[in-house]
Amino acid sequence: IAGITQAPTSQILAAGRRMTLRCTQDMRHNAMYWYRQDLGLGLRLIHYSNTAGTTGKGEVPDGYSVSRANTDDFPLTLASAVPSQTSVYFCASSVAGGSWNEQFFGPGTRLTVL
Amino acid sequence: DQQVKQNSPSLSVQEGRISILNCDYTNSMFDYFLWYKKYPAEGPTFLISISSIKDKNEDGRFTVFLNKSAKHLSLHIVPSQPGDSAVYFCAAIRSGSARQLTFGSGTQLTVLP
Numbered sequence: 404i405a406g407i408t409q410a411p412t413s414q415i416l417a418a419g420r421r422m423t424l425r426c427t428q429d430m431r432h433n434a435m436y437w438y439r440q441d442l443g444l445g446l447r448l449i450h451y452s453n454t455a456g457t458t459g460k461g462e463v464p465d466g467y468s469v470s471r472a473n474t475d476d477f478p479l480t481l482a483s484a485v486p487s488q489t490s491v492y493f494c495a496s497s498v499a500g501g502s503w504n505e506q507f508f509g510p511g512t513r514l515t516v517l
Numbered sequence: 518d519q520q521v522k523q524n525s526p527s528l529s530v531q532e533g534r535i536s537i538l539n540c541d542y543t544n545s546m547f548d549y550f551l552w553y554k555k556y557p558a559e560g561p562t563f564l565i566s567i568s569s570i571k572d573k574n575e576d577g578r579f580t581v582f583l584n585k586s587a588k589h590l591s592l593h594i595v596p597s598q599p600g601d602s603a604v605y606f607c608a609a610i611r612s613g614s615a616r617q618l619t620f621g622s623g624t625q626l627t628v629l630p
Contacts, residue, residue, distance in 0.1 A: 446618075
């Protein structure tokens with residue numbers, strides 16, 4: 404069982420280019436999340452999805468879009484990358500429902516926008 | 518404005534001693550608090566949680582204390598081991614927030630052998 408996989412592991416991207424970060428989970432979790440981690444700021448939620456077919460905005464959604472066509476996949480797209488989007492991106496998933504549920508994180512994608 | 522704050526970016530402790538990591542929050546609507554541990558080049562992993570209706574939760578060497586009046590929580594690790602060296606993130610969930618986690622900035626713990 405792989406849990407959550409993210410691709411690519413790292414990427415260097417020219418500003419203005421489009422980029423999609425991939426996230427796949429095999430735990431049949433309903434909820435999925437995208438975070439970015441920046442030094443001194445911790446992890447900040449970009450977008451989330453409570454179930455397939457629905458998405459919501461987190462704390463820092465501008466410049467990013469997501470889709471949730473099925474339970475397993477939750478890609479994050481940067482339509483036109485800017486240097487401020489240089490960060491480490493983590494995808495996570497959890498069971499939905501209840502007061503809270505443990506979020507399981509992928510290994511991350513290190514993105515550099517030049 | 519950060520709602521969850523970890524004011525110590527780093528902490529060094531001798532093996533076998535107690536490690537105390539601190540976290541402060543500003544939003545009184547938070548009703549669950551969690552600690553995550555992160556090793557380099559890996560995603561964070563859940564460590565321990567506490568509900569706002571409790572003041573202590575213990576799991577093996579890890580204990581989390583919550584002081585609601587002070588809006589403060591702490592993670593105690595006793596005894597500390599070199600394998601505990603990692604970045605520790607405090608996180609909180611606000612009721613009605615679709616279980617969104619608000620993270621602190623993290624504390625790098627180094628346990629010296």
